[in-house]
Amino acid sequence: MTMTLLTALLAALIAAMPADASAQAESRAQDCAAIADNTARLACYDRLHGRAPDIAPDIAPPSVAAQAPVQPVPAALPVAAAASMPGQDPCSRLPEASGGARNFLGSTMSERWELSCRDQLPRFLPRPYKPVYLLPVSWTSRSNRSPARSSETPDNGLVDALDLDKNEAKFQISLKSKIWSLDDHGSLSVWGAYTQSSRWQVYNGRVSRPFRETNYEPELIVTHGSDVTLPFGWKASLVGLSFNHQSNGRAAPLSRSWNRLIGELSLERGETTVSLRPWWRILNTGNDDNPHIQDYVGRGELLVTQKLGRHVLALTARHSLRFGDRSRGSAQLEWAFPIGGGLHGYLQLFSGYGESLIDYNFRESRVGLGVSVVEWR
Secondary structure, three states: OHHHHHHHHHHHHHHHOOOOHHHHHHHHHHHHHOOOOHHHHHHHHHHHOOOOOOOOOOOOOHHHHOOOOOOOOOOOOOHHHHHOOOOOOHHHHOOOOOOOHHHHHOOOHHHHHOOOHHHOOOOOOOEEOOOEEEEEEEEEOOOOOOHHHHOOOOOOOOOOOOOOOOEEEEEEEEEEEEEEEOOOOOOOEEEEEEEEEEEEOOOOHHHOOOEEEEEEEEEEEEEEEEEEEOHHHOEEEEEEEEEEEEEOOOOOOOOOEEEEEEEEEEEEEOOEEEEEEEEEEEOOOOOOOOOOHHHOOOOEEEEEEEEEOOEEEEEEEEEOOOOHHHOOEEEEEEEEEEEEOOEEEEEEEEEEEOOOHHHOOOEEEEEEEEEEEEOOO
């Protein structure tokens, strides 16, 4: 009797249910079963049976976390911002140099001389130093056909006048490499550098197109990043001292060479840099190839650079720091303008003494036009 009554009640309940309720429940169960993630599948069954989780999960299910927006990670934090984070070393939060063209060539003084931790590159890696260019046209107002006669060296004998063209080619290569550094903050570094510039009588077939003059200039440089704020938005970024040897590698009477200690103070404001470079000549113990060279080439120089987009303007002014008939020097203006890729057109204007060592006491004006791959910092 009892079993018959239960069967009758169950049949009545099934008959009273909506026709599609069981089909809907089966469909929802199939949807839950199709979920691959274990945590999400369990949550689906809990919702289907009206059960809330006893303890909220500490970690959101992957399927939910995947829907959360991903915040972009900055490529690099400024040093000042990183330093403001408690317990954080600024350098530890900055990526290593990628070795790309911008990191190698540098667009600021800090990048060129690695004055901060974010600008550090491996030691002994060649870096640009002075401009690297090729001038197929380098025309002078007057040629120094008798450099031996014009030299003030008593031991220089007389030689025949040279057969020179006023137009020649000129090119320069210049590299430096960091040898040692005290730390990764640019506080004190030692560099080796080498610059070579050549004047080539390539259009002078009468005398077999010789190299008229090549100047070799190795240097040992010590730099210190100063980062001192000055009035009017200027900043003292670099102080340095270098030992500089310059020669033309020739024998008397055309030999020219001298040694210098060169100091440097470099200032920056925006895209403008100003470098003051006084020098002291170290006199040779033997014969002087170029006496009184300081009264012609100068006792120091001022280098001013200005960047205007991808254009670079540079003015180099040298002076003897003397008055009267010993007041001599030179000025050189350079303009690099974009052509394509990393190549720039290059215009060079020079007037004064010492365009090369062989012409240290010879006054001329010169204009050159060509291309460059490295410009002033």
